[in-house]
Amino acid sequence: MPNAPTSRSSRRSLAKVPAAGRESTATRSPRVARRKLETRLRLLDAAFALAAEKGIDSVTITEITNAADVGSGSFYNHFDSKEGIFAALVEWLFEEFATTLDRLATGLSDPAEAIAVSVRHTLLRAYQEPVWGQLLIREGLSTRVLSRGLGQRLMRDAKRGVSERRFMVADELMCVFSVIGTVVAAIAAELHLSGSSKRAVRARKALRSRHEKFAESTAAIVLQAFGLKRTEAERIAHRPLPAPPQAASVSSDTAA
Template sequence: MEARETAVECYARASRRKRETRARLLEAAFALVAEKGIDGVTINEITEAADVGFGSFYNHFTSKEGIVNALVEWLFEEFAKTLDRLSSELADPAEVISVSVRHTLLRAYREPVWGQLLIRESLSPRALSRGLGQRLLRDSERGISERRFVVADRLMCVISVIGTVLAGVSAELQLATLSKRTVRARKVLRSREEKFAQRTAAIVLQAFGLTRVEAERIARGPLPAGPGG
C-alpha cells in the first residue's frame, strides 16, 4: 500500500510540474507577444523566457502556431470564467450581457495586445464554441427562454452582436495608441472609455429587443470589479 501511495504521489507531482511548465510557457509567450507581436516571437525566445528546455517545448505544443492557439484559448477561457464569477449574482440576463460587454471593452482598451488576440480569436471557426462566444450564446438563450429578449433569429443576432463588440474593441485599440499623454488626459480618456463601453452595451441590449431607455439604464448600472474594472 505504501509503494502504491508513493507511485500516486509521484504521478501527481509529475502532473503538477507539467501543468506548471505549460503555464510558464504560456505566460512567457503572452509577455513576448505583447512586446514584439506574434510574428516577431520565436520558440527559442519563449523557452528562454520561461526557463524551460527547448526540447521540453514539444512535450506541450507542436509548433509556434500551436502555442499561440493555446494561448488565445487559455486567455479567453480564463476571462470568460471571470465574467461568469462577476455575473453569478445577477438575475437579469440583460445585466449579465451588459457586464460582459463592458468588461470586455475596458480590458481591450487597457491591454491592447489582449484586444488584438480577442479579434483574432473571434474571427476563428471556433468563435461560438468556446470562451466569450459560447457564453454569449448561452446568455442569449437564457434571455430568450425567459422572454427577456425578443429576437427573430438567435444565431444571427449573436453574430451581429459579436460584430458590434469587435468593432468597439477595434475602436478602443486605436484610442489606446493615443492615450500615453498627461495624467489629466488619461483621466479624461478613462471617463471616455467607460462611457463608450456603456454605449456599446446599450446598443447590444437593443439588438436583443430592449427599448433604448431600458438598455441605457442597464448599461449605466454599477459594474462589478474585475479585469478592466
C-alpha cells in the same frame, strides 16, 4: 529537462507522442507531473509577455523558449507550433474570463443587464490589457471562441433572454454573431485610438471615464440588437458596474 532533438523530424515525432502516454508517466510520478506543468506555464507566461512587448506575429518559438529558459524539445512536448501555444493561451485566457463574467453576473436576474455587464467588462479589460484585446480581435469569431467560454456563454444568455421574452430576435445565432462583431469592432477602435494618441499614453487614468462611457454606449447598442428600445437599453447600460473579482494570472494552476 530533456535536451532539444537533433532534427526537425525528431521534434515533430516528439510533438506527436499521444497525450495519454505522456500523462501516464506523469501520473505515475507526481514530481514529473509538477515539472511538466511548471514548464508549460513558463512557456505560456513567456509567450504572453513577448506578445505584449512586440506583438503576436513578431514572436518566434526561439524567443519563447529563451524567455522561458527551456529547450526547444521541451516546447514540442507541450505545443506543436507557435500557433499551437497561442491557441492554448487564447483558450485559457477566454475560458478564465468567461468564468469571471459568470461570477460578475451572479445575482443579476435580468439577462439584459447580465449581457450589458459582460460587454462593458470585456471592453474595459481590452483597454486595460491591449494584448488580451488583440487576441480577442484575432480570435473573436474563431471556432475556439464560439464553441467554448465566451461564445457559449453569450449564446446561453441570449437563449435565456429569448425564453423569458426579454429579447426579441429572429435568429439567435445570427444575433450572437452580430453582437460579437460589434464588440470586436469596438475593441479594435478603442485600441487604435489609444495606441495612436500620445495623450492617452500620458494620461491613461484620466481617460478612463471616456473608455467607460464608450463601453456603456457599446453595451446599449448590443442590447438594441437584442430588441430592447433605445431608452431602456441606455438605462441598463448605465447601471453601476459590479466590481470584477481578482483576476487569475497565466501562472495559475488552472492553466494546465
